[in-house]
Amino acid sequence: MSSATDDPTSSRPAPPASPPDGSAGKAAVRPELFGPGRRATTVGIVLLISMIAFEAMGVGTAMPAVVADLGSVSSYAWPFVAFTAASVVGTVLGGRWCDVRGPRGTLVTAPLLFGAGLLVAGTAGTLAQLLVARVLQGLGAGAVAVAVYVLIALVYSERARPAVFALMSSAWVLPALVGPPVAGVVTEQLSWHWVFLGIVPFVVVAVVLVLPAVRDLPAGSAGAPATRRGIVAAALAAAAAVAALSWAGQHPTGWAALVVAVVALALLVPSLRRLLPRGTVRARRGIAAVVACRGLLSGAFFTVNAYLPLMLTSTHGWSLSMAGVPLIVGALGWSSAAAWQGRHPDLSRPVLLRVGFACVAVGIAGLLLVAPAWGLPWLALPFWIVAGVGMGLGFSSLSFLLLARSADSGAGAVGFDSAAAQLTDQLSQAALVGVGGALLATTGSPATALPVLVAGLVVLAVTGTGIAGRTAGPARAAAGR
Structure with missing residues (x-):
């Protein structure tokens, strides 16, 4: 697929080079993002990401009340497992649909599917109905994320893309800050049903805003491979494996979790041969290295993000509200840095990636001074900003x-390729959170288990720093092509 700068339907002239301070870059890309022909598309993309972010942040807060109303504590993991497994299928099949048919259909169908899941969840009276809703939401969310990347590739020039991705990062900030408290208030004052129903207007507005850009897109994707054998079976097997790993991670004690994890890996390994670019495990230069780095970066950061509140509450006695502060400052650091890189489109992205990995490594390594019982908990704030x-x-x-x-x-x-990157996100987080759960189950003490987990995640981040340069290399032929 050609980049937007090579799109024969585009009459935009190539923008001039900008000075090192990025001022000309800001002036050059702003009309492409917010000019009359792009404003609705850009805002629509931000709303598509925001609706997923609000759902992710709000549902976690409301889920204890949901499960108490519809099921029991033993059922707590299943709504999350259903969403995760369905999102794997939505990611893979959405990516395939975009390559063969173009993103036009996916950009309309996937948000509507997600919205239908919200409506089904918002009217759920049984756990079975809630699980159906979570499957619909997962399918829609997975496909939306991939379709947005394909839309960006078709619509925006390379110089504008850093700014677009900065806006996508900012779309998570407001949900991260206000989503949990708003969901808590809505659940307590009204009903958890309205946590789901309240997101539906975002879906409607996002679809309406994206429609103008969708109408102008080609119906198909020139040059896309006609077939990829076994893609549906591989997607379903990977979904089952991710669901199993998620369940095992949330139930780490006993032999059952170990057996489930082994079976999951037996399903997952052959599936990945179909779903990931060749050479991903070895981080081969080009797209394979990009996909591998995505898994390393997401796995290291989000696994710590999942266990940091436990580290502060269980080991150091912080309240839940105080333990969430490092997560907030981390989100603000993320959005600020994303906005900065968006204003400097001429900087080398492999170099920025290496710097990013190094910062994540330093931030995680700093938590080695927080995780033990003798640690200094306040250090979590500056290190998680980094x-x-x-x-x-x-x-x-x-x-x-x-x-x-x-x-x-x-x-x-x-x-x-976008689906592969998102899949490594999901797999790395499911696997590494499961490892953390196993360490906790084995040691019985967060003060003992979490330093070991943090040390291992530092190694992953340092590994990413070493292979970041490979993302600058030529692409390869993907698996199954």
């Missing part, structure tokens, strides 16, 4: 490099 800055630089750079390296291959596979 880690957030690293994610703002690294994640945005990976998004840019994903489209650039996928376009290098000339095979019309932006959807496949």
Whole structure:
């Protein structure tokens, strides 16, 4: 698939080079983002991401009340497992649909599917209905995330993409700050049903705003491979494996979790041969290295994000509200760094990625001074700001490099490669959170288990720093092409 700068339907002249301070870059890309022909598309993309973010942040807060109303504590994990498994299927099949048919259908169908899931959840009276709703939401959310990347590749020039990805990062900030408290108030004062129903207007507005851009897109994707054998079976097997890993991570005690994890890996390994670019495990230069770095960066950061509140409450006696403060400052660091890189489109993205990995490594390593019982809990604040800055630089750079390296291959596979990157996100987090749960179950003490987990995650971040340069290389032929 050609980049937007090579789109024959585009009459935009190539923008001039900007000075190192990025001022000309800001002036050059702003009309492309918010000019009369792009404003609705840009705002629509931000709303599409925001609706997923609000759902992610709000539902976690409301879920204890949901499960208490519809099921029991033993059922707590299943709504999350259903969403995760369905999002894997939505990610893979949405990427395939975008490559073969173009993103036009996905950008309308997937948000509507997500919205239907919200309506079903908002009217749920049984746990079974809630699980159906979570499956619909997962399918829609997975496909939306991939389709947005394909839309960006088609509509925006390379110089504008860093700014677009900065806006996408900012779309998570408000939900991260206000989503949990608002969901808590709505659940307590009204009903948890309204946590789901309240997001539906975001879906409607986002679809309406994206429709003008969708109408102008081609119906198909020139050069996309006609077939990829076994893609549906591989997607379903991967979904089952991710669901199993998620369940095992939330139930780490006993032999059952170990057996489930082993079976999950037996399903997952052959599936990944179909779903990831060749050479991903070895971080082969080009798109494979981009996908591998995405898994390393997301796995390291979000696993710590999941366990940091436990570290502060269980080991150091912080309240839940205080334990959430490092997560907030980390999100602010992320959005600030993403906005900064968006104003400097001429900087080398592999270099920014290396700097981002280094910041994440430093931020996680600093928690080795927090995790033990003798640690200093207040250090979590400055170190997690550093880690957030690293994610703002690294994640945005990976998004840019994903489209650039996928376009290098000339095979019309932006959807496949975007789905692969998102899949490594999901797999790395499911696996590493499960490892943390196993360590906690084995040691019985967060003060003992979490330093070991943090040390291992530092190694992953340092590994990413070492292989970041490979993302600048030429693309390869993807698996199954």
